[in-house]
Amino acid sequence: MTRPPTTPDTxxxxxxxxxxxxxxxxDPAPGPDPTSETARSDGHGTVVRVAAVGDIHLGPDCxxxxxxxxxxxxxxxxxxxxxxxxxxxxxxxxxxxVAEEVADAGVPVVAVLGNHDYxxxxxxxxxxxxxxxxxxxxxxxxxxxxVAGHKVxxxxxxxxxxxFVGRSAGEFGEPEMKAFVRTxxxxxxxxxxxxxxxxxxGCAVRIxxxxxxxxxxxxxxxxxxxxxxxxxxxxxxxxxGAGADLAVHGHAHLGTEHGMTAGGVRVRNVAQPVIGxxxxxxxxxxxxxxxxxVPEAVRTAAPxxxxxxxxxxxxxxxS
Amino acid sequence: xxxxxxxxxxxxxxxxLRERLAADDVAELGVQVEQRGTSVLLTGTVxxxxxxxxxxxxxxxxxxxxxxRADLVVxxxxxxxxxxELP
Numbered sequence: 001m002t003r004p005p006t007t008p009d010t011x012x013x014x015x016x017x018x019x020x021x022x023x024x025x026x027d028p029a030p031g032p033d034p035t036s037e038t039a040r041s042d043g044h045g046t047v048v049r050v051a052a053v054g055d056i057h058l059g060p061d062c063x064x065x066x067x068x069x070x071x072x073x074x075x076x077x078x079x080x081x082x083x084x085x086x087x088x089x090x091x092x093x094x095x096x097x098v099a100e101e102v103a104d105a106g107v108p109v110v111a112v113l114g115n116h117d118y119x120x121x122x123x124x125x126x127x128x129x130x131x132x133x134x135x136x137x138x139x140x141x142x143x144x145x146x147v148a149g150h151k152v153x154x155x156x157x158x159x160x161x162x163x164f165v166g167r168s169a170g171e172f173g174e175p176e177m178k179a180f181v182r183t184x185x186x187x188x189x190x191x192x193x194x195x196x197x198x199x200x201x202g203c204a205v206r207i208x209x210x211x212x213x214x215x216x217x218x219x220x221x222x223x224x225x226x227x228x229x230x231x232x233x234x235x236x237x238x239x240x241g242a243g244a245d246l247a248v249h250g251h252a253h254l255g256t257e258h259g260m261t262a263g264g265v266r267v268r269n270v271a272q273p274v275i276g277x278x279x280x281x282x283x284x285x286x287x288x289x290x291x292x293x294v295p296e297a298v299r300t301a302a303p304x305x306x307x308x309x310x311x312x313x314x315x316x317x318x319s
Numbered sequence: 320x321x322x323x324x325x326x327x328x329x330x331x332x333x334x335x336l337r338e339r340l341a342a343d344d345v346a347e348l349g350v351q352v353e354q355r356g357t358s359v360l361l362t363g364t365v366x367x368x369x370x371x372x373x374x375x376x377x378x379x380x381x382x383x384x385x386x387x388r389a390d391l392v393v394x395x396x397x398x399x400x401x402x403x404e405l406p
Contacts (some may be wrong), residue, residue, distance in 0.1 A: 057349075065366065255351040273364030277395055278395070
């Protein structure tokens with residue numbers, strides 16, 4: 001199915017201009033705001049600007065806290081990723097606060113849910129509230145967004161725990177233990193399939209969005225004893241197997257921002273306590289503009305997609 | 320019958336506080352509670368000042384008689400002033 005992003009982008013719009021073409025002149029501060037510069041103009045080619053944050057844990061008492069920062073997004077970013085734990089208890093009331101916070105974001109918003117968003121057993125209703133507000137909520141599916149005439153793909157799952165290579169739980173023994181590890185394995189499999197869909201769709205940039213961590217690198221600062229509850233190497237294996245340009249996650253409040261999978265994919269922990277800001281900003285070069293992250297054969301073989309942002313394979317994999 | 324000494328009781332009371340912070344009404348999993356000698360230290364980042372106050376109130380209630388120290392940070396909601404290039 002096709003769904004419009006929060007603000008329709010114009011294919012072919014060069015990243016060197018803001019949507020109104022006015023550039024960074026909106027900033028009343030002396031000198032240009034460095035984050036308002038919308039693209040590199042130094043001959044290195046087009047970049048996609050990704051804003052990302054997780055673990056904002058909003059509730060009615062937080063209404064309006066992030067809105068001012070989000071309102072400036074169109075000048076700074078091409079899309080906003082929300083890496084789960086958007087609410088405190090996973091209630092519809094809290095989800096409405098999240099929807100209100102991003103209502104004026106002015107860029108496509110793509111989210112996965114986190115464990116907190118499941119706590120009240122209302123995750124379907126939470127997803128509906130966010131979807132009604134124009135947020136693309138991914139769980140085993142992917143979305144393709146047009147940025148400056150290029151396809152930027154985001155594949156998302158919440159993910160789950162189990163631990164990392166050499167110190168991980170196995171699908172063995174009691175039914176409860178097998179179910180625990182199977183949950184992670186199936187989630188990783190859905191992520192790999194969704195990333196594969198992005199390659200098939202000819203995306204110039206592919207981003208893996210999860211709540212749980214794919215690598216232990218970004219958990220540095222968390223007690224070692226709880227690493228198995230913070231993520232799983234199965235997610236990293238899926239990311240490396242299917243290929244991605246960036247992996248973004250949350251969940252680990254005491255962790256660090258930077259990490260990398262064994263296969264060389266950059267991982268960023270954007271839990272708000274980690275990044276210490278309303279969101280983090282990353283600028284990725286677009287494949288074909290100097291950096292090839294998708295094989296040319298895959299890109300040219302891909303079918304055309306509607307420019308408004310297309311959700312891939314959602315209904316099939318959600319069950 | 321086992322008779323706990325005070326330090327043992329303190330350890331279980333601290334564990335109970337951790338459970339209360341993670342429970343339904345609070346749901347703050349990002350707060351660390353550590354015993355430091357004869358006092359208890361709370362660290363971590365919370366979304367608002369009112370939640371910080373709520374956590375401190377719970378800690379003082381659960382750990383009455385112990386010294387509770389807190390270094391809880393309210394999350395920064397400012398837009399970033401820099402980006403990272405990912406070449």
